[in-house]
Amino acid sequence: MKKISILLCCFAYITLANAQEKPRFWDDVQTIKKYDKMYAPPANPILFIGSSSIRKWDDLERTFAPYVVMNRGIGGAVTNDITYYLNDIVFPYNPRQIFIFVGENDLPDSATNGDSIFARTKVLLNSIREKLPEVPIGYISLKPSPVRDQFRPKAIRANALIKEWVATQKNVTFIDIFTPMMKDGNSRPELFVKDMLHMNSLGYAIWRAAVEPLLLKPAK
DSSP states (O other), rough: OOOHHHHHHHHHHHHHHHHHHHOOHHHHHHHHHHHHHSSSSOSOOEEEEHHHHHHHHHHHHHHTTGGEEEEEOOOOHHHHHHHTTTHHGGGOOOOOOEEEOOOOOOTTOOOOOHHHHHHHHHHHHHHHHHHHTTTEEEEEOOOOOGGGGGGHHHHHHHHHHHHHHHHTTTEEEEOOOTTTETTTEEOOOBBBBBSSBBBBBBHHHHHHHHHHHGOOOOOO
């Protein structure tokens, strides 16, 4: 009986250790992959990736239906998370165009500054470029969420560095949504839901106006 108890304890420990070794958002990504097996993704879609502001763009696929778009946002993701999962949420779809919004969740980390967000963004974009050298990329700038006003200097610094670097890259466009989401030097609470982090329809209308002119129509 004692041996059985020891074996059960060892099994429980190994199971717990394996669970703890899972990367961030592993279960979310496996859910996406299971969904793809149930419902075949469109061929060569325009892919939207990034954190919760992408994931919560609930009418994205309907709004841009004529362009054949896919939403593969991961709520809570930081820049390095998206880089980690490129082989799961980007490359299998062979997208003809990619739009990215990520980095805002990096801001609250006290060890992170605008320069480090820029460095992580470069790694992300260069990692995409290694496998998709010609696919147009739209980088959506960090947004001025009222709940994160104290981190605005970081966001402004990151946006400036990324914009400058993107201008030197082929087929990459910097999409400034920070400026239209500000007014008189202040963030605009009317563009956000109660948490002052995620947007309402007014906020997404600004994004739509910035993104839609850049969308590529599918080949006939």
